[in-house]
Amino acid sequence: MAQDHKLAIFRGRLKFKSIQSKIWGVFTLLSIITIIEVYLGIVKPEFLTTNRLFALKYLNWIFLILTVIKAYYITWDFMHMRDEKMGLRRSVVWTGVFLVCYLLFILLVEGNYIFDVYKENYIKFNF
């Protein structure tokens, strides 16, 4: 049971000799990502905050993607999802991903609509 860990990350490009060294390797990766996030959050480079893709700033896209990458490594390596069967992996991950995407879509579109109503309405909320 304990011996059959999968020790490679990055689709097999980086192989570790033991489970301990894999854990520390993943920890290093997560720390680097966090440092990049905090650095970008403090510096806020001009071209990342002024340009937008789908109404979201580049900077925010970077934060969201880095967050999902971190979540992936925590789930796959710390929670041993990499070592579980594909059925368990899919039933947990896809259920969550599907429902979360649906919920976010509905609520964010609705929030944006209400913002427009406040903004375009005859009654201004400016006192």
Next chain:
Amino acid sequence: MDTTVAKPSTDNKTWSGGNRPLNASYGKMMMWFFIVSDALTFSGFLAAYGFSRFKFIDSWPIADEVFTHVPFIHGNFPMYYVAFMTFILILSSVTMVLAVDAGHHMKKNKVIVYLFLTIIGGLIFVGSQAWEWGTFIKGTYGAVETNGGKVLQFVKEDGSRVALGDFATPIHSERTSQGSNEAIWFYSETLETNVSLAEVTKGFLANESLLIRTQYLDKDGKRIVLSRAESVAKLKSDGKSIIEGANLRHNEYGTPLFADFFFFITGFHGFHVFSGVIFNIIIFFNVIIGTYERRKSYEMVEKVGLYWHFVDLVWVFVFTVFYLV
């Protein structure tokens, strides 16, 4: 190899737990069920935060103006402390997964050491969370609330913030406090602020270099600063009361909804960390008295470990949503 089809059980038992679908033990599978449902609860909260933020997208507080404090050090350090908290939580996740691994190899003493470190990490995190709440409730500069429930903050001409106490001119006044024997529907007095609106207005009028910053953002995401004439007019016509710090009704940093979501979501997460620490302490003592040694399996450490990593996983999202985006 990976297959999606569960193997038929070897003992020909279909019911009463005979099969092991997905080759995971019953306890681990139930922990995964719980984690999925709890993840949906948290995403519900975070999506509600996103909803409210999109609703007030042009007047939402900017996180790195709110969380700028580090314990024992004065000055403006946006996000450093919360980055430290994130680091601590990831580190405690590492010690947890090392404890799980030591458990697989039946090394009791190593499990004890790693679990102990995990508990310490969790306690540091909860303590930091409490400190962060304390600073948020106490507030930094103070603000004036308008009749419409918006906030007005005070800046110098170069855009740097000024605390209310620094320019408010003291006006001598006498105040008698009302007691419960004097009114029928008396519950308690309203919260008393250090300066009054009259004092702030007087100081603002006397100090020509001060300007008012509204809670609205321009198209680059910067706070809109009014001109001196506009500032004076705004303060006189719309100023209603003083806000110092944040609570569920008033928030000196901007819309009260921000404070509500902050208290609710980080509070709910902090409660998860707290329960995780309790679970860890319970299995810590179980390991010491040798329960899992006798059971010949440290799977309980693995199950609690799953929960602990989940708490870390949620924090990664809370961190992004509250402090970065």
